[in-house]
Amino acid sequence: MTTAAEFDFQAVFLLLKARFGPRQWWPAETPFEVVVGAILTQNTAWSNVERAIASLKAAGALAPAAIGHLAIDELEQLIRPTGFFRQKAVRLQHVSNILVDRYRGDVARLCAGPLDEARGRLLALPGIGPETADSILLYAAHRPTFVVDAYTRRIFTRLGVLSGSEGYEAIRARFLNTLPHDVPLFNEFHALIVTLAKGHCRKQRPECSTCPLQQVCRFVLQSR
DNA sequence: GCCCAGGTGGGTA
DNA sequence: TACCCACATGGG
Numbered sequence: 191m192t193t194a195a196e197f198d199f200q201a202v203f204l205l206l207k208a209r210f211g212p213r214q215w216w217p218a219e220t221p222f223e224v225v226v227g228a229i230l231t232q233n234t235a236w237s238n239v240e241r242a243i244a245s246l247k248a249a250g251a252l253a254p255a256a257i258g259h260l261a262i263d264e265l266e267q268l269i270r271p272t273g274f275f276r277q278k279a280v281r282l283q284h285v286s287n288i289l290v291d292r293y294r295g296d297v298a299r300l301c302a303g304p305l306d307e308a309r310g311r312l313l314a315l316p317g318i319g320p321e322t323a324d325s326i327l328l329y330a331a332h333r334p335t336f337v338v339d340a341y342t343r344r345i346f347t348r349l350g351v352l353s354g355s356e357g358y359e360a361i362r363a364r365f366l367n368t369l370p371h372d373v374p375l376f377n378e379f380h381a382l383i384v385t386l387a388k389g390h391c392r393k394q395r396p397e398c399s400t401c402p403l404q405q406v407c408r409f410v411l412q413s414r
Numbered sequence: 415g416c417c418c419a420g421g422t423g424g425g426t427a
Numbered sequence: 428t429a430c431c432c433a434c435a436t437g438g439g
Contacts (some may be wrong), residue, residue, distance in 0.1 A: 194418090231421090232421040233422085234421085234435090235437070236419085239420090241437095270436070272437095274435055275418085275434090276434075277422085277423090277434060277435095282424085294415080317422065318422085320422095322422080340420060342420090348432090387420090
């Protein structure tokens with residue numbers, strides 16, 4: 191979708207920030223935990239990821255070397271609640287081994303250097319596509335990139351800002367082209383989009399005047 | 415029982 | 428490039 195004047199994404203960000211306040215994302219204690227969570231949450235509810243992360247912690251396996259040393263069927267059982275557990279186990283172990291072998295087990299090293307190169311390095315890993323790569327870069331390595339997920343697509347399509355058929359890179363470019371490249375902003379914005387997407391009333395009843403999505407809709411309409 | 419969830423990769427036209 | 432499909436568990 192091309193528009194004469196680019197949509198003011200920052201105005202929506204400020205509105206959401208004022209409404210919801212700081213989100214303190216990503217819910218993880220270490221950069222590696224972000225990597226694990228980002229892979230496990232693929233097409234999966236976060237509540238199921240929490241169980242798997244807890245199991246990995248309880249097994250003392252929430253570290254690259256530890257995951258690399260697990261038998262694949264053990265790893266499968268630990269992450270089973272996240273679904274797709276066979277392919278996720280293989281991919282998680284592969285990424286863990288590469289982290290250990292090439293980057294001293296350090297996520298920051300994996301994500302170092304020019305952003306586009308680091309992103310390409312992540313995308314070359316098995317099971318890491320654009321959303322997972324951007325999540326890792328932003329939330330584990332604090333690099334300035336924007337995460338486009340199903341919530342982002344849904345919300346901004348609902349607002350009439352996206353057509354809904356744009357590809358991942360096109361949507362990401364829309365955000366990157368119109369927002370200051372600021373890590374805390376990208377971090378908070380994506381977290382706020384998730385909060386909004388999960389929190390709004392789906393039935394969109396007129397009497398639900400405090401529904402945050404309707405609030406944003408009104409704001410977007412007024413600002414045109 | 416049915417639908418969906420913070421995707422990715424492989425195959426086919 | 429543009430679809431189509433497999434992958435799998437848990438909650439509403």
